[in-house]
Amino acid sequence: MNLVAVGILTGLGFAAVYISQQARLSTGSLGYAVFFFALYLVAHVVARFTVPQADPYLLPMAGLLTAIGITEIYRLGQNDALRQGIWIVVGVGFFSAVLILLRHDYRALENYKYLFGIAAIVLLALPAAPVIGATINGARLWIQLGPFQVQPGEFAKLCLIVFLAGYLREKREVLAQGRLKDWGPLLLIWGGAMLVLFETNDLGSALLYYGVFLAMVYVATGRAIYSLLGLGLFVGGSYALYQVVPHVRDRVTIWLHPWTSHPVPCPFTGHLALRQDCQSYQLVKSLYSIASGGYVGPGFGKGTFTTPDGTPLIPYLNTDFIYSAIAQELGLVGAAALLLVYMLFVARGMRIALYADDGFSKLLAAGLTFGFALQTFVIVGGILRLIPLTGITLPFVSYGGSSIDANFIMLAGLLLVSDRANAGRRA
């Protein structure tokens, strides 16, 4: 039964890759599909042996999302697709390694929770370090390792969730009573993370971390008041930031008024320009891309992303704005289908958290899943102007090695929790 579902879902995913690339790029793409399918089989076999009782839907869904992502990346630029392909291989390697290493009992991680907390902060702070730190597109979020750029923040997110799961499990009763002493280490590590994020101007990640933190505190303590208090702090803090930090004020202005009918000062050039030609250029072009998709879109490989002479019409298309590319080519039907996969993934992830036996497992699964949902919301919501736009990756789909590898580790984590829970129930 499970295998049938796996087969159908992956079959569909790779049929999409194959057919679309056939239409546009003929046989060159076939190699990708075959290679990709082989890679998926490896991941599947590893999962079968290490976590045989795990949820059977998660891996196919991740495979589907990855397939859609690399198809679109391939369509936008073949060199990027090759690099992304390598990162996916590395990702499957991480995935297998985590499953094999932790197959007996992942709960051992709980003993190292402070180590994870410190690791999270170190990872976050790494890009600011001299020599290895690298600035790309104005954000200092990368480190340079030989020929590769790594975004340690993606892994810091996982470390922080492991730390929070461990710490909250241990202290949940006392935290619920609200003694300041117990909150100390929690606020210390979390505050350090937030400080680094604001320092690096990575507002999108800050929002993501804050949201995951509040969610996990809520799950652990069951006291909605903490989360509401946190939300109030967030609103207040945001307002203060809006008043003080020009960068934040700009983001909000771009969000609320992307189009102007009269030229306004453009900070990039120092001249007057329409805001849609300056600060909100990316947001507006991406919205045009989405809107031109209509109900069904022209189909994979048939969207319009450049002028006939190759000038891009939409910037950062395969990273932050890959959703705009997919929404244009597949239309509302395709975009909604993609989001439905995300919904199913979230539903399955939360189901794992529900069925897990112990607090650590529940918190871990809930944290990982909510992080996944919130990250999707922050980037796609930003693109759709539901919230101010901040550039982070769309899980499994966006171009970016660190992101895809971190997502595969997250997937492995969920499968480990799921396997244990199901095995326990059946025993």
Next chain:
Amino acid sequence: MNRQIARLGVLGLVLIVALIAGTTYWQTWAAGGLADKQDNAIQRVAQFKIKRGLIYASDGKTVLASDRKKKVGGQTLWFRTYPTHGLAAHVVGYSTVERSRTGVERSFNDYLTASNGNLNTAFRTTLDKLKGVTVTGNNVVLSIQVKAQQVAESALRGQCGAVVALDPRTGAVLAMASSPSYDPNLMETAKGFKRAQRSPGYKCGAPLLDRATQGLYPPGSTFKTVTATAALDTGAFRPDSVFTDPGYCTEYGKKVFNAGNPDQNGPETYGQLTLAEGFEHSVNSVYCNIGKRIGAGVILEYTKRFGFYADPPVNLPPEELSPSGLYFHDKLWYPKDPATEVDPGRLAFGQERMLVTPLQMAQVAASVANGGVEMRPYVVSKITSPTGATVLTTKPEVQNKVMKPQTAAELNQMMQLVTTGGTAAAAFRGIGIPVAGKTGTAETGLNNVYIPWFICFAPADHPRVAVAVVVENKYRGFGGGVAAPIARQMLQAILGAH
């Protein structure tokens, strides 16, 4: 913890449902508005994969816009080419990747790209898409007559101005020329675009501007046609109403003089004369007195009946149309209290901040020609599918009933006097058909430099064509001497062709 996890799960799902809702909003509700944004190049570029329909002149044979196939990065794209190098350039417009579109290329873009809502077209387009065949647009046939358009353009060569010829019975635009003009083939490249914006050999610039539909000129004495319409139609005057002309009319205690007589020093003086004779010889004092009697409010009401104070309802992009009317600080201005805010005498003979487009004045002539019934002007007469089947035929529509038939008949007679014994008699000597017209010579503020005008229709007994001609800033250029001969050429080109 399970209750919290369940709630958190619901929250996560709600967040993603919000994303689906947001996507739906942008791809359905807001999509149309975004597609129309000036800086949205996606739609424009995407349509270059469609083989646009051709644009023909009224004969259905002369191709004004066609397609050129070009392979770019493995894709077949269709670029526009204009075989006549700019015949009726302002009407046809251009369609490029780099700049947006203009003219019929813009206003009929849906038909030309086969994205119009017509069921047959939608069916064919979907079928082509499914088959993987190039989607081909519908062809557009203009009402522009090749010969008339050529005559208009060559008559204007070297001068700045515009010519509009309408069929008064239907509103079909037979010729619409704006000079200087440009070659639309140049528009795709930045270099060509710069070149197209220059007009060597002309005293004016802006060759891309459609002076026929957007150029705002003081109407001069051609506006007396509007004043006379108001005077006769309201019943305040008759063609034989008698006036005394001392060479000026008195307004606000000051003398407003007639136009100078080119052969004598000082203004012309006619003594006793009728309203019709005042029209024939374009006597300012007569119309000044009419204006004072009927008031600026009534005259402005009649301008509105003719279609002033609104874009002419011709099927060209709204950005390429200007409304006629009073202008104040470069903005269209309708006075709250015309009786106190507008000088009625000067308005009556075509001054007082009144600005008009050549198209609007052609419509004034056409309305008189058609017995007072103004027809809605149109430039596209037919749309056909690539296989030749008719998709749409333009049916003539009444724009407005401007005046009583009797008023039109009286004006027709008065306008004939202009070409037989009046200010345009010399220009129409020996033409052999009755012509009804009115000259205009608007002042520019420069000494001896005028804007000559002529509006007319013919044959006066069964009008088939109405023409408006304007020429910019001519030294000693009078309506009868400069504009009327061009109008005569137009009448001969169009009526001779019948």
